[in-house]
Amino acid sequence: MTRDAIRLTGITKRYGAFTAVDDLTLAVPEGEFLALLGHNGAGKTTLMKMLLGLTRPTAGSLSVLGTEGGGAAARRALGFLPENVNFTGGSSGRAALRYFARLKGAPKAQAEDLLERVGLAAAAHKPVRTYSKGMRQRLGLAQALLGEPRLLLLDEPTSGLDPMLRQEFYRILRDMKAQGVTILLSSHVLSELQLRTDRIAIMRHGRLVACDTLQGLQQAAGLPVRIRVRVPEGGAERAAAQAGPGARVLAANGRSVELGVSLADKMEALRRLANGGAGDVEDLDVLPPSLDDVYAHFGGSPAPDEEVAP
Numbered sequence: 001m002t003r004d005a006i007r008l009t010g011i012t013k014r015y016g017a018f019t020a021v022d023d024l025t026l027a028v029p030e031g032e033f034l035a036l037l038g039h040n041g042a043g044k045t046t047l048m049k050m051l052l053g054l055t056r057p058t059a060g061s062l063s064v065l066g067t068e069g070g071g072a073a074a075r076r077a078l079g080f081l082p083e084n085v086n087f088t089g090g091s092s093g094r095a096a097l098r099y100f101a102r103l104k105g106a107p108k109a110q111a112e113d114l115l116e117r118v119g120l121a122a123a124a125h126k127p128v129r130t131y132s133k134g135m136r137q138r139l140g141l142a143q144a145l146l147g148e149p150r151l152l153l154l155d156e157p158t159s160g161l162d163p164m165l166r167q168e169f170y171r172i173l174r175d176m177k178a179q180g181v182t183i184l185l186s187s188h189v190l191s192e193l194q195l196r197t198d199r200i201a202i203m204r205h206g207r208l209v210a211c212d213t214l215q216g217l218q219q220a221a222g223l224p225v226r227i228r229v230r231v232p233e234g235g236a237e238r239a240a241a242q243a244g245p246g247a248r249v250l251a252a253n254g255r256s257v258e259l260g261v262s263l264a265d266k267m268e269a270l271r272r273l274a275n276g277g278a279g280d281v282e283d284l285d286v287l288p289p290s291l292d293d294v295y296a297h298f299g300g301s302p303a304p305d306e307e308v309a310p
């Protein structure tokens with residue numbers, strides 16, 4: 001039976017009169033890759049800090065890797081990559097990682113393996129202060145992977161990474177997931193998450209407003225699927241009519257028409273388009289709602305003056 005790596009029940013965190021996390025209930029099964037989305041100030045980092053035991057909830061209960069209250073007892077099995085990786089002092093990447101290995105009780109040799117794994121072996125002898133943002137981020141990931149973490153908490157880990165490094169970064173996470181590691185990752189880069197995560201949790205003003213698979217969120221949002229149809233010159237209107245009453249025209253020009261249909265009407269519209277009069281439809285693409293669309297639907301972005309605590 002799958003156990004929950006994280007179990008949060010009615011978790012609330014207040015700073016004075018301000019509520020940063022508001023009555024949040026969520027269970028994350030072991031081995032799941034969960035993305036945590038939300039506007040600036042939504043409460044993502046605060047949630048991670050509570051899971052790490054760095055700050056205590058004002059109300060509610062939490063369990064991390066079977067340890068009630070999370071914190072120190074679970075921390076050895078946690079890997080954490082903070083939003084702003086800060087390695088102070090003039091030490092080299094290798095020395096910094098060995099230092100963290102000692103703190104975590106991980107073997108020194110693992111530091112070498114991880115430097116290799118994150119592509120920093122050649123720069124390991126250089127002072128961290130000379131590292132680019134991407135290199136510091138990779139060193140931060142290596143630090144998070146020290147020991148045998150069973151849960152990774154990654155706070156906006158890909159900011160500052162170029163597209164190649166992002167791919168490499170997600171490849172490493174895929175390997176970790178294959179080993180059964182649970183991953184909670186917060187990010188603002190929605191496009192990179194939609195095909196990589198099992199579920200997506202959306203926070204707004206400290207509250208969990210949605211948590212499901214992308215498909216589940218798409219269904220719950222009831223956003224239209226777009227069907228882009230290529231037609232012979234002047235055939236747009238005919239193709240639109242052919243798609244049936246469930247389809248409405250979103251955009252059209254002489255050679256193509258974009259139709260919006262509900263998920264429930266999608267297959268019927270596709271059948272009608274495919275079976276219609278020969279030559280009416282030359283080609284078609286089906287475009288499901290993107291994570292950006294879903295995120296916007298669930299109110300992912302606050303009004304500009306709502307972003308920070310008063």
Ligand SMILES: Nc1ncnc2c1ncn2[C@@H]1O[C@H](COP(=O)(O)OP(=O)(O)OP(=O)(O)O)[C@@H](O)[C@H]1O
Nearest residue numbers: 015020039040041042043044045046047307308309
């Ligand atoms: N120690 C604190 N004292 C007072 N308010 C705080 C404290 N820590 C966080 N907050 C407030 O709690 C809210 C949530 O902050 P948090 O850092 O969790 O947001 P976030 O979702 O991680 O945002 P971002 O995407 O910008 O990193 C913010 O309004 C922040 O100003």
